[in-house]
Amino acid sequence: xxxxxxxxxxxxxxxxxxxxxxxxxxxxxxxxxxxxxxxxxxxxxxxxxxxxxxxxxxxxxxxxxxxxxxxxxxxxxxxxxxxxxxxxxxxxxxxxxxxxxxxxxxxxxxxxxxxxxxxxxxxxxxxxxxxxxxxxxxxxxxxxxxxxxxxxxxxxxxxxxxxxxxxxxxxxxxxxxxxxxxxxxxxxxxxxxxxxxxxxxxxxxxxxxxxxxxxxxxxxxxxxxxxxxxxxxxxxxxxxxxxxxxxxxxxxxxxxxxxxxxxxxxxxxxxxxxxxxxxxxxxxxxxxxxxxxxxxxxxxxxxxxxxxxxxxxxx
Amino acid sequence: xxxxxxxxxxxxxxxxxxxxxxxxxxxxxxxxxxxxxxxxxxxxxxxxxxxxxxxxxxxxxxxxxxxxxxxxxxxxxxxxxxxxxxxxxxxxxxxxxxxxxxxxxxxxxxxxxxxxxxxxxxxxxxxxxxxxxxxxxxxxxxxxxxxxxxxxxxxxxxxxxxxxxxxxxxxxxxxxxxxxxxxxxxxxxxxxxxxxxxxxxxxxxxxxxxxxxxxxxxxxxxxxxxxxxxxxxxxxxxxxxxxxxxxxxxxxxxxxxxxxxxxxxxxxxxxxxxxxxxxxxxxxxxxxxxxxxxxxxxxxxxxxxxxxxxxxxxxxxxxxxxxxxxxxxxxxxxxxxxxxxxxxxxxxxxxxxxxxxxxxxxxxxxxxxxxxxxxxxxxxxxxxxxxxxxxxxxxxxxxxxxxxxxxxxxxxxxxxxxxxxxxxxxxxxxxxxxxxxxxxxxxxxxxxxx
Numbered sequence: 001x002x003x004x005x006x007x008x009x010x011x012x013x014x015x016x017x018x019x020x021x022x023x024x025x026x027x028x029x030x031x032x033x034x035x036x037x038x039x040x041x042x043x044x045x046x047x048x049x050x051x052x053x054x055x056x057x058x059x060x061x062x063x064x065x066x067x068x069x070x071x072x073x074x075x076x077x078x079x080x081x082x083x084x085x086x087x088x089x090x091x092x093x094x095x096x097x098x099x100x101x102x103x104x105x106x107x108x109x110x111x112x113x114x115x116x117x118x119x120x121x122x123x124x125x126x127x128x129x130x131x132x133x134x135x136x137x138x139x140x141x142x143x144x145x146x147x148x149x150x151x152x153x154x155x156x157x158x159x160x161x162x163x164x165x166x167x168x169x170x171x172x173x174x175x176x177x178x179x180x181x182x183x184x185x186x187x188x189x190x191x192x193x194x195x196x197x198x199x200x201x202x203x204x205x206x207x208x209x210x211x212x213x214x215x216x217x218x219x220x221x222x223x224x225x226x227x228x229x230x231x232x233x234x235x236x237x238x239x240x241x242x243x244x245x246x247x248x249x250x251x252x253x254x255x256x257x258x259x260x261x262x263x264x265x266x267x268x269x270x271x272x273x274x275x276x277x278x279x280x281x282x283x284x285x286x287x288x289x290x291x292x293x294x295x296x297x298x299x300x301x302x303x304x305x306x307x308x309x310x311x312x313x314x315x
Numbered sequence: 316x317x318x319x320x321x322x323x324x325x326x327x328x329x330x331x332x333x334x335x336x337x338x339x340x341x342x343x344x345x346x347x348x349x350x351x352x353x354x355x356x357x358x359x360x361x362x363x364x365x366x367x368x369x370x371x372x373x374x375x376x377x378x379x380x381x382x383x384x385x386x387x388x389x390x391x392x393x394x395x396x397x398x399x400x401x402x403x404x405x406x407x408x409x410x411x412x413x414x415x416x417x418x419x420x421x422x423x424x425x426x427x428x429x430x431x432x433x434x435x436x437x438x439x440x441x442x443x444x445x446x447x448x449x450x451x452x453x454x455x456x457x458x459x460x461x462x463x464x465x466x467x468x469x470x471x472x473x474x475x476x477x478x479x480x481x482x483x484x485x486x487x488x489x490x491x492x493x494x495x496x497x498x499x500x501x502x503x504x505x506x507x508x509x510x511x512x513x514x515x516x517x518x519x520x521x522x523x524x525x526x527x528x529x530x531x532x533x534x535x536x537x538x539x540x541x542x543x544x545x546x547x548x549x550x551x552x553x554x555x556x557x558x559x560x561x562x563x564x565x566x567x568x569x570x571x572x573x574x575x576x577x578x579x580x581x582x583x584x585x586x587x588x589x590x591x592x593x594x595x596x597x598x599x600x601x602x603x604x605x606x607x608x609x610x611x612x613x614x615x616x617x618x619x620x621x622x623x624x625x626x627x628x629x630x631x632x633x634x635x636x637x638x639x640x641x642x643x644x645x646x647x648x649x650x651x652x653x654x655x656x657x658x659x660x661x662x663x664x665x666x667x668x669x670x671x672x673x674x675x676x677x678x679x680x681x682x683x684x685x686x687x688x689x690x691x692x693x694x695x696x697x698x699x700x701x702x703x704x705x706x707x708x709x710x711x712x713x714x715x716x717x718x719x720x721x722x723x724x725x726x727x728x729x730x731x732x733x734x735x736x737x738x739x740x741x742x743x744x745x746x747x748x749x750x751x752x753x754x755x756x757x758x759x760x761x762x763x764x765x
Contacts, residue, residue, distance in 0.1 A: 265743075
């Protein structure tokens with residue numbers, strides 16, 4: 001846009017040559033103002049509805065507040081409690097375990113299936129597969145959670161299936177089990193996210209030149225070698241994107257768990273999101289909840305930055 | 316190929332964001348109440364002149380906020396209008412979860428509704444003086460003789476302790492916990508209900524279990540074992556101890572031998588296999604549904620489930636009050652209500668109080684009963700047959716013995732609902748002893764009330 005007003009033949013800017021410095025700064029300033037004008041419609045609502053509330057949360061985290069009466073300033077006291085509370089430590093562990101189900105599993109599944117599809121030269125049916133795989137992403141998470149509650153129920157689909165194939169002794173009340181509830185909830189996450197990863201990787205493989213696969217095959221590479229030497233390295237950008245999205249989903253998970261187990265049985269599926277909700281809306285500890293939210297946001301931000309740094313390095 | 320001569324540098328972008336942020340915060344600072352949380356403590360509080368005279372010549376609009384998904388609240392409003400045609404209502408209905416989340420801020424706003432359904436957690440509003448002390452109206456109308464369960468909406472000045480202090484509302488309709496039973500199965504097993512004591516009830520459980528039945532249908536995925544637990548506490552604890560704890564009185568304990576007996580009894584029911592197997596994996600609603608489908612023999616739950624149970628079991632559905640611990644003891648159970656309170660910012664407190672008083676009238680009873688609640692005036696409720704008849708008889712027994720006690724999770728601390736659910740799952744899962752279970756509840760209590 002600015003390009004149209006800029007003569008293509010702008011002389012290269014060297015120190016001491018070209019138009020006088022004052023005039024140059026003025027034009028640059030004007031152009032910058034024009035550029036800002038274009039950004040403004042997006043910037044303003046973003047600032048008002050995302051940046052400011054976030055800052056407000058950070059501000060509230062310095063208070064002891066029940067949500068109604070006047071708050072008392074407590075400095076970093078809430079953060080000290082976040083660091084020492086044993087329940088919060090358990091929640092952090094659970095969130096870590098969820099990364100396995102939300103990130104590691106779906107990305108592995110997605111890579112393998114993408115590699116299988118990429119090896120086929122004819123690509124008929126790909127769009128159908130893609131639509132089917134993407135379906136879980138389209139369903140609201142609350143609906144997903146309710147569906148899976150029925151799947152995992154005592155008389156649910158899973159137990160019925162187990163009984164049908166003669167494995168009735170393996171049935172359990174999955175969401176009510178202290179051992180199985182966390183993996184059970186995690187696998188719902190895998191189901192939801194796997195489709196997204198596969199679609200991402202599938203479109204990535206379409207970018208990969210078939211000739212590279214042919215060349216690899218010519219050099220005697222088997223499917224496994226092909227996978228590690230061609231598919232995975234060339235899908236690096238997609239993997240980084242998938243990893244970022246899924247790690248965020250794992251760490252900030254709330255709705256799935258709130259609907260399926262509510263953090264139970266006992267505290268075996270409690271995650272930070274559940275605790276923030278409980279503290280703020282039930283427990284009347286808005287300050288502590290805000291502090292926890294700030295810490296969670298910081299952890300997620302760090303995780304995303306690290307993922308992007310690592311993925312940018314040369315293979 | 317595009318040639319961007321002046322890319323928006325990162326610094327310019329950040330500066331712009333900063334500017335927008337600064338502008339925004341200036342905007343917020345303009346109304347600094349928004350940024351600085353907390354209610355301005357107005358000195359509104361007690362309604363000093365308690366005139367029960369409602370002006371009938373001028374038009375009055377009352378805003379009502381509630382989370383009542385039954386026909387009760389709209390029905391009561393409509394019935395009240397027939398009496399006072401000059402009063403119009405603007406009803407703001409919100410779903411239960413959203414109501415819990417938003418009501419405290421709604422009531423803090425200058426445009427607060429005149430009448431609101433009271434839910435636990437709103438006692439914080441007492442400290443902020445945002446609820447009207449309706450004690451003077453209560454005296455003028457004689458509410459103590461008209462409404463049961465007023466202690467559950469009576470709070471100390473800091474809002475932390477119930478059952479003492481000033482009165483902030485009345486119940487429109489009440490609900491209580493009872494023992495549902497499947498008449499056909501009880502007959503087949505040769506049992507005679509109602510049992511005279513808890514021990515007799517437990518013997519019936521044993522017989523049902525021996526016959527291969529689920530004796531007590533419950534679901535604890537969302538903490539539904541609190542129904543039998545609360546009822547057992549009502550049965551075993553001295554009423555004053557039970558209420559002192561649920562109402563958050565200083566120094567109250569739930570760790571004494573009576574409470575241990577209640578928790579041990581519940582755990583024994585689970586351990587002996589009387590309760591639904593793998594109870595931690597079944598939700599409370601699914602338990603009601605299973606019982607209504609004819610699964611199991613007994614179910615301890617509230618009268619709100621009566622409609623579903625009656626629909627499923629028809630004439631085979633019955634209900635009796637939880638028996639006392641010793642033969643001939645008085646009826647004691649756990650219950651709650653849909654309470655209405657008045658905003659201290661209401662410009663028409665007399666009209667609002669008139670509505671509260673209306674809830675105890677005979678016209679109101681008909682509406683309340685139809686919605687499945689127990690009317691404050693138990694005697695004026697229309698006669699019913701079948702399960703609803705059992706429910707009514709049980710309710711009249713409770714009112715006669717003043718046996719309605721608060722849920723421990725609703726009244727004692729704001730975090731108690733989550734703590735009770737978590738701990739009941741640990742207890743049913745065999746992860747904690749009854750003593751440790753009670754100690755965990757006490758720890759939550761002490762943290763809030765210390």
